[in-house]
Amino acid sequence: MLNPFSKTYTAEDQNTFDFLRLIKFFERLRNNEMARFIPAMHQRKYYRDEVVFFSKDPSQALYLVKRGQVNLTIDVKDNFESILEVNKGEAFGENSLLENAKRTYTAIITSEEADLVVIPHYAIQEIFDSSPKIKAKMMTSLSEYYNDNNQRLFKSYRESFGFFSLKQMFE
Numbered sequence: 001m002l003n004p005f006s007k008t009y010t011a012e013d014q015n016t017f018d019f020l021r022l023i024k025f026f027e028r029l030r031n032n033e034m035a036r037f038i039p040a041m042h043q044r045k046y047y048r049d050e051v052v053f054f055s056k057d058p059s060q061a062l063y064l065v066k067r068g069q070v071n072l073t074i075d076v077k078d079n080f081e082s083i084l085e086v087n088k089g090e091a092f093g094e095n096s097l098l099e100n101a102k103r104t105y106t107a108i109i110t111s112e113e114a115d116l117v118v119i120p121h122y123a124i125q126e127i128f129d130s131s132p133k134i135k136a137k138m139m140t141s142l143s144e145y146y147n148d149n150n151q152r153l154f155k156s157y158r159e160s161f162g163f164f165s166l167k168q169m170f171e
Contacts (some may be wrong), residue, residue: 007032016041019117022089023064024145025097028137036134040123046114052093052107059096059103061118065089068114072105080106096121097142 009017009031020026020034043066046052052063055075063070065088072092073080083105086092095101096119128135 007035009035013038019064019066019089023091025062025091025094025138025141028141029134033131033134033137036127036131037119037123040119040127042118042120044116044118046109046116048109048112050109052109052116053103055103055106057103059093059098059101060121061093062091062096062121062124063093063107064091064117064119066115066117068109068111068116070114070116071108071110073108074105080108085110094142094145097124097138099125 013031013035016038017031017034020029020037026034026037046068052070053060065086067088070086070092071082072084072086073082075081084092086107092107093103095104128138
């Protein structure tokens with residue numbers, strides 16, 4: 001039975017929910033939980049070769065790709081080495097879900113243009129402080145994301161016959 005007192009959402013809100021559902025960190029949230037993020041979401045346009053943030057910068061926002069491509073790179077001996085390309089419906093800057101974190105990679109726009117949704121860290125923390133359930137759901141998704149990354153790292157290490165020191169990762 002339909003609850004006549006339940007919140008109704010606009011078509012634009014529904015489109016936002018559909019977009020957020022594509023993104024790992026929002027996949028467990030219900031519409032009313034995702035709606036808490038809408039006032040904090042800012043649309044931003046970037047252009048080719050523009051840096052979104054640098055490695056070691058404070059993690060001040062989570063970025064969601066609406067259109068375009070972003071290359072995540074690490075600095076290896078004064079060269080940028082690509083580690084991942086992020087496309088529509090994906091997020092980066094995930095450590096902004098954590099408190100007092102710094103960026104581990106540099107994010108550079110590789111498409112002619114990119115439309116990103118920016119959610120500031122302070123807004124995420126306000127939502128987490130007021131809703132432990134949302135925080136728990138998103139932290140579970142973040143844990144799964146990091147676990148998947150670890151699995152890929154270990155697979156890469158095995159396939160490279162140990163040509164890098166995995167021990168350094170745990171020091």
